Each structure stands twice: as structure tokens, then as C-alpha cells.
Amino acid sequence: MRNVRVFDGVSGQAQDGMDVLVEGSHIVGVSSSPVAGSDGAFEVDGQGRFLMPGLSDAHVHLMGNANSMVEFLQGPTGALYGNTIAEAKRMLLRGFTTVRDMGGDTAPVKSLIDRGVFEGPRIFPSQAMISQTSGHADFAFVYDTPEEFGGKPSRTEDIHFTRVADGVPRVLAAVREQLRQGASQIKLTLGGGAASMYDPLNTLQYTPDEIKAAVQAASDYGTYVATHVYTPAGIARAIDAGVASIEHGHLADEETVKRIADAGVWLSMQPFAEADHHYPDPVRAAKNTEICEGTNQVYEWARKYAVKTAWGTDLLLEPQSAPRQSEMAARLGEFYSNAEALKMLTSGNAALFELAGERNTYRGGKLGVIAEGGWADMILVDGDPLQDISLIGDPDTNFKMIIKGGAVVKNDL
Template sequence: MNGSLLLRDARLLDPVTGEYTEGDLRCADGRIVEIGTGLTADDARTEELRGAFVLPGLVDAHVHVTASTADLGSLPASSPSYVTAHSARTMSRMLDRGFTTVRDASGADYGLADAQAEGLFRGPRLLFCGRALSQTGGHGDSRTRGANTSEDHPCCAGLGRVADGVDAVRAAARDELRKGAHHIKVMASGGVASPTDRIDSTQYSGEELRAIVEEAEAANRYVAAHAYTARAVNRALELGVRSIEHGNLIDDLSVELFLRHDAYLVPTLVTYWALKEEGREHGLPESSWRKVDEVLGAGMAALERAARGGVKLVYGSDLLGGMHRHQNHEFRLRGEVQSALEVIRSATSTAADLLNLTGEIGTLAPGAHADLVVVDRDPLEDVGVLAEPEKFRYVVQGGTVVSA
């Protein structure tokens, strides 16, 4: 996008300091050019904001844009073109909710990322990992007990790929990196939506996990690990995993390890709320629905423990199928534990740090991508403002108003 835009009389939020600057903001060629007072730009679209609040475009660091249903095991049997059509619609709606960058936590590939970047469909910037790596019978293995053939052929839709043994996981990680993965996703514990594992299991040996981390680090990338229990989380952190997804059952040692290893936690509270409320009507199998309670209540306590301990927290939603529409409700859930500024940071500046895009997104500083959200009420007074995207005044991407 080559948007030129001038926002006048705005309150511009710096998420790092938590302070507003009153004045104008000018964008050109898709970037923020300057902040000041009395700015002019003859060729720019000009909007008089009259004191409205401007935030950096929001970041959701745990999405599954290809998850057109909560029955993840059915995806490999779906037509890839059908899943792509669903993904384009899902991403378009994410943009309307203010999310201008998303990190896909398995399922999306370079094709979707390239198509969005080329403007073939509207949606947030997409950082992908390709397929998540899973051991046989792990959280990324969607086969039921009676299925004996592999369903993770690369031509099929799906979220995971099965690889067992150090040599195999090295090859799988290298293959995803070959295809342009921004990070490697690994299943390091059991999960809700998988048919044959226990949530409290640890998955992959230490040697396998370390090999995956080595491959990511060799390519100047990092590993994100699905993990629930303290045992699984702590093990992953000690082996060099940079980003823990979910972490509902962490303990005090987990907090120490996050700080020691400069790692990030990406809670996804809204997905458990949504799965419990309406997961079955969106395709979640009964056996998976019964597993939700094991992590639902613990998520808020884990968030509180991590926030109190100073862990770097990043916004994530992890919603599936028709439940994607609840993406912004995570702001309300986190607001029950964290301050509004802390929640906003998790979806802006801290998220940018995790994604290795510091200074590029999550900030209103000159030089950053001109991705913005404009709201009429102060989100520092009530972060619930960000849970109501239908009331946003504008969403701006690349200096172009894309939703108003």
C-alpha cells in the first residue's frame, strides 16, 4: 500500500511509556513520516480527529487463519482452495477488528502471506510457521486411534506434521524454514483439540526439542511451543524455546525460567471461553469439548501469576471456525487481571518484540508501518474499548483507511 494520510488533532499513544502526545500524524508511502503540530500535506487524505485516540495497529500473536472449523481432524480432507477462501474471509474480518499484523501458529503458509502482501485480498500482515511439528500421537496428530495412515501430506490442508526422532525433526524444521517460516511451532504437550493424547503429557524428547531449537536458531528464527503444564513449559524453556503458547498450568518456577531465558508467554484465554460456550456447534468433537475444563479455570490464575512475576506477555486468541468473531474479547478477559496499559502493550510493543519487528509495528514512531487504530474513548481508562471493534472510528493499514 502507498497510503498518504494526515491525522489532525489526535491523542497519539506511546505504548512503551503509556503517555499521549497531542498533535498531528502524517503518513506517506505506507509509513509514519512525522508527528508534530500544524502539519500539512497537500496530497494526503486529511482526517480531523478532534481529540480522538490513536493506537498502533493491533497484533494477535496466536491465530489459525486456516481453521475454518473447530473439528481440526477434518481439515486434511478439505479442499485446499476451499480452506483458502475461508482464510481470506477470516483475515479480512480480523483487519476490521483492528488487527493489522497476526502470527499464525500453524496452518498458514507462504501462499497466504504472499497473497496478502500483494493485495490479492485484504487482511493483516501474516507471519507464518507452516505446519506445527508433532510427535506421533501428539497434539498435532489428528488421526483417531483406528487410523493408521498419515494425513499430513503437504498438498492437503491441516495444521500439523508428524515427525519422530532427532533426524526427522531436524529435516521437518529445515523444510518449514526452507518454505519461509518466520518461526517454528512445536507441540510440547497434549492439547484440547487432539484425539489421542492427554493434556498433562509432555511431548517430544529433550533431544528432539533441542534439535528443533538448534535448527531455528541456525536460521535466525525461533521456536514457539504449545504447552500447558508447568512440567512441559519448564522443560521447553530450559531447552531454548522462546515463546510458550497457552501456559495455563504454569508454576512459580515457570516464572523464574521465563525471566532467566528472556522468553515470552502468549496466553489464549478467549478460546477456552468460546470452546466451552459454543465449541460443539462449530465442530469441536465431544471428546475434545470434555477436555476444555482441564485448562479453562486455570488460565486466569496463570495470567495473574505471570503478570505479577514480570513475564513478558503477548496477546493471543487461538480461536477456531465461527468463533473467530470473539477475537477482541481477550481484551476484556485480560483486563480483569492486568492494567489497561499492560494489555495494550501485549498487543502492540511487546508483541512487536516477540515477532522481531521492534520499531516496525506496535509503535507510532516515525519510520514504522502506518498501521493504526482510531477510537473515540480512552483505552487507558477502559481497555474494553478495544473489545468493541464495531465502534472503532478507523482502522488504518499502510497509511490507507481500510475500515471506518
């Protein structure tokens, strides 16, 4: 690609008049001087446009994004996966070339995408969200008998969206089950949430011994545990048990955010606004409001204490809201400078993904950067997101070319 303004994902600024050479699936050269490709190479004149790494999302639910609760509970299983594959392509066409899936049976979808059978982003699957009975990922009906007392798994467990496990032995088995199924990292739910029916936000879920067991089982496989949790008490318990990533954290106080920084733990936040999710009952709607009201303050403290912060969306069970992913990426500019936001959306998230160690199947290249040896995942933008980050909120109009692994998946030039 010739004559582009390159934002490399790391430096925080862009360089004009650059050439980028791609061979196969990787970037092999980035230069201010003309680079020579092989005979017959496909050449693109960027005409001075902005070239950036592909976007990433550290907290998606591909299956949850693509299907409603009714579809989860009553729809044919094949349709659930069909909808997931379709959403994966739409997500790629929004410019998201890598995502970390935080709950859902996406390892088979990842395999199909990686083999080139379908189009979609690179996926770091967590497989089923692991929850205690009555916890955030317990989607059984209130009248269902828990498995511990001889009941059957819920529908969401049957389709590997969730796994309910109580006590150290079952937690160990649940973690190992997800690793067997292809999880890159483990997702544990340690507190209440807006989408769940039985748990107020202030609940503490899983005992310290249960959490430590999950961390040990993940560590034995060279990977880590990420935890859904909002409150100071829940975050403290997670840090004490050795988790590597706090998912959400919107109700944290300043002391807790400082502790996250001091412990070197990641904070995987989402810039939630109330309109991102819709709940039919007043209890869950009130929980959603409380979570959203904490967003601004926690971001402020995270910047103050230089917390390792990742960005994600956590859109769930409302397929019509899936395109908000782009809007939420642009919204990150309300809390960070445009350069800081773009770095988080590219190389920043990638640093979190790399905690998966050898469970990361994309170790053959660097993610989130435009640099020699990086995966050739790139977006050619009409306009400069460093000056106007709202451009990434409208990928249909402003993303003129999207490349993943050296293959052009969109070309509007």
C-alpha cells in the first residue's frame, strides 16, 4: 500500500507519505521510502489516507450479540450458530479484526474463521461463563432444581453459553471443561449484573477458595481468569485470589481503582450509556442505571492511577444493538485523548489478549500494530481519527478498505 498516513497503534501519532508492504498474512515492511513488492503484487494507492491497525474489542459476546433471549431459550441450536457466524462477518466489516469473547461457544466459530470457511474477526474464546447457582450467569428458571440437587442443566448450559458450578471440585471441572473446548482464557462471574435476574449488584459470588481454584486451574494451562464484577468488595476478592482482569468495575471507589493499579491487574471497562441496553423490568433497568452512572468517575480514576485499561462493549441479547459497537468505540474519546483511545483500541487491547500465552493461537504475528512482523490487519480511513475520533463510529461511510491477514475484506476505493 503506497502513500498512506500511518498510525502504527503504538506511537500516538501518524506519519505521512508511508508505504506498507504485505506478503501473505503479515506486514514485512513499513517505510518512508518506496518499498518494492514482488512481481504481480496487488498495489493500492492510499492517496494520503489514514492507515491504522484493525480495531479490537476486549469484551464481546458474539453468540449473545447475535441472538435474543427468546432465541437462546427457544430457538433451534443451528440457528444460534448461524446467527453468530453472520454477526462475526458484520463485526469484521465494522473494522474489528480481533475480539475477546467473554461467554459463548465460539471456539468452533473461531476454528471455521481461522480456516477461511467463513469471514470474521480473530477470536479469543472464553467458552462458557462460569457462575455459581443464583449468580450472574445462572439462566435457569427460578423453579428449576439446581444440578447439585439432581436437577438438569439449563438451556444456556446445554448450548455452552454458561456453566453453573458450585464448590471447588465443580469449579475445577468447569474451568478444565472450557480449556478442553478451546478457551483462550477463563471467564468467572463474581458479582451481580444488570442482565441477570437473581443477583443484586452488591452480591459477592464465589468464595475465595473457589476463585483461587479457578485461577490455579487456568494458570496450570498457562492462561488467566477474567472476572465479571462491579463492586469494591468483589474486586478486592478477585485481586486477592489472583485474577488477571477485572471486567467492568463500574462501581469501584478510588481506593479500589488505585489497588487495581498497584496490583498490576487489568481493568477491562466499557463506556456504558443507558441506551446501550434495554431491560423490560424496573429492577434490571435500575441496576443498569447504577452501573452507567459509575462510568465517568472510574475512567477518571483509571487515568489518574495509570491503570492498565482495556476497552470492550459487552452488548448482549439485543441483536438490533450490535452496531452500537462502533459508536461505543468512538465514545472512548469522551474519556481519553483521541490518540490514547486509538492505542487502547489497537495495541492496548492486544497486550491483554497476549496474557493467554500459548493459548493464543495468533502468536505467529503481532496484533494491534502496523509494524514489520505484525499481522496484516489494517483499516484505510477516509479522514483522520486522531483529529476526529467520531469517524470510527461510522465504518460504513469512513472505512474505505479493511484488510485482515493480508486479505481485503472490504474495498470501497
